[in-house]
Amino acid sequence: MLKTSTVSALLLVAAALTMPSGSAMAKDIVLGASVQLTGPVANTGRYYRDAYQFAIDRINAAGGVKVGNESHKLDLKLYDNQSDVNLSVRQYTQLVSQDKVDFLLGPFASNFALADSAVSEKYRIPMVQGGGASDQIFARKFKYIFGTLAPASNYFGSTVDMMKGVNPAPKSVALLYADDAFDVSVAEGTRSKLQKAGLSLAMDERYSTNATDFNSLLAQIKSKNIDAVLVAGHETEILNFVRQAKSLAVAPKMYSFTVGVPSEDFRKALGKDADYAFGMTAWLPSAELKDRWFGDAAKFASAYKEKFGYDPDYHAASGVADVEALVQAVENAGSTDPQKVRDALSKVKFDSLYGRVAFNENGQIDLPQIVVQVQGDALVAIYGVDGMIKEPKYPMPAWDAR
Template identity: 80%
Template structure:
């Protein structure tokens, strides 16, 4: 056997080994299928979805399962590890629907994965509910079988831009940095007109390669231009590198804000005190005001999740749970597991969940406003929401040698 054939065989074997069921499965169970990143570069975030899917399914089953035509039926999860490989993910979703014959689909993490994998659900007309991809491209193709619980990427910085207009001293110049993948390009395309309408000048508008590790050139531009604000759409590893290099080069704009990382406990642990002052955003915070049929409320969910998995849930976990809940409620509303009937029930869904109110737009995506958050001490603080300031920002950010 040649080395290349051996590598392919090994990859297939590895995928088969990690394929598994969340619980013992009976013929009457409703099987949800998913492929997520359990290994590879995206595994740290991919685990949120595995844990969230399993947690939600267990909770629903503990309550008796899903009522279908007057009969209680349990949910089951069949899961693959896509190894952070989008091509493998597409093959696994194809296997889930064509060979494994799962009933319905849950999504992967990341927009480029959801963009590719949703083509499988559309081809086979099996609904997929996913809370891992927000790119506008996913929902611009007039697909009927993809539903998303993340707000449009094009408006991720929408609340942040509103906040910038109210800060004192008012920022004047902006650096817009973004990775070259589907999500981050959508963020940048949506943010440019928001900044223009707010009267804010874009001093630097730069796309960089995904998984970039060297930001010294961009940081030098930011320093030499005296840029007030950095808005960065990227991946957590890139943002960690950016902050570390900003410190080493003594680059401290008045404010920087990132699309990912800040809500995560891992981000704050990785940077320690250097995470202080970083702004970010979250579609969800664990409020007791968010009532939920299965978990009681979002605060109770967060407490139970931390006890079970040993880390705090962020919006990735909450959106993953919401994906399962949306399918469960849609099945009950349809009174059937027929994919077309569940699809129609999802399109008309109105559900109060621990994640917030779930109601999909005509394109299949919800639109929850982002909450601006900031690292303050060893925690995150909500700063600005749909109705304005809800907390006091630490602004402007001091120089690194003045902390």
């Protein structure tokens, strides 16, 4: 009679022999991220959570990631950094040192990406992120950080080009910006563009991140009779700015904002008060943007809205591109070795629903910004790389004349 231990051993051997081989036994590739699911910027952080998981689910449903002759499923290990930079750094450290994830996806916001990318560099684990655009992130010559947002210094580039052609051209411009990494980079790039365009910078003011009171700045705009106001900030700041502008009856010829305008939630929050606002986006859901996993950007946007109940903007599209870039690099490398995948990322070139993904020497891509404007209930593309797409509603009327 066989001993119990012998029977158990034989059963284990038999089970091993009957288990499928090849792709079904391939180890999952785990992607790790820390994003803002609670706190002041959670409304934007959810785009990344939803986009990451949506892309992973779609890729897995199509058979996963091909590494040599094996197919690997993707998995996501996600933490909520509670909109706290220090917590985010600790969580990324945990992801690589304890959770042993294979690769990293990024957080939202440049100040987070600036801090968290130091973790990926230290542990030599590639991070692909579409939440941080500050030039500072990519000026350090780090080798393991890759970004799918265009440089912050060029965010207002297309807006300034458009301003040169509107009638009447603005005679004075106010540049307002928060004191975080992204907005400082925006301001640094915009100053030189305004000067080159021959537009007079009458106000150049920095305000505290998460500011809620813009009355003093708005009073200056009114007293100086500023024609065009460019504001670099985060969505809650912009919402406060617009509401206070209305309450103080401050209505220059145009307002333009780095964030918010492309977002459905922003427009719903302001209602009719969002009308006439300019913004910019590197992405619109066009059927011309072909994609391996979703077909095209229009199909992606429709499927995303059906799944999550809200429209995607460029944050969501860049988040999907982050996942796809890692997948493409793994398949090109034929390996999950971090160094080989990092090297493959530096050479990757593919078309995605977000646009052409090809990282330059500093690890960033450079998609042109399209100027958009809220016109009634619609978000309208106004100005792009080929010039004016549609006439803007300009100049903006007084608040009591709408």
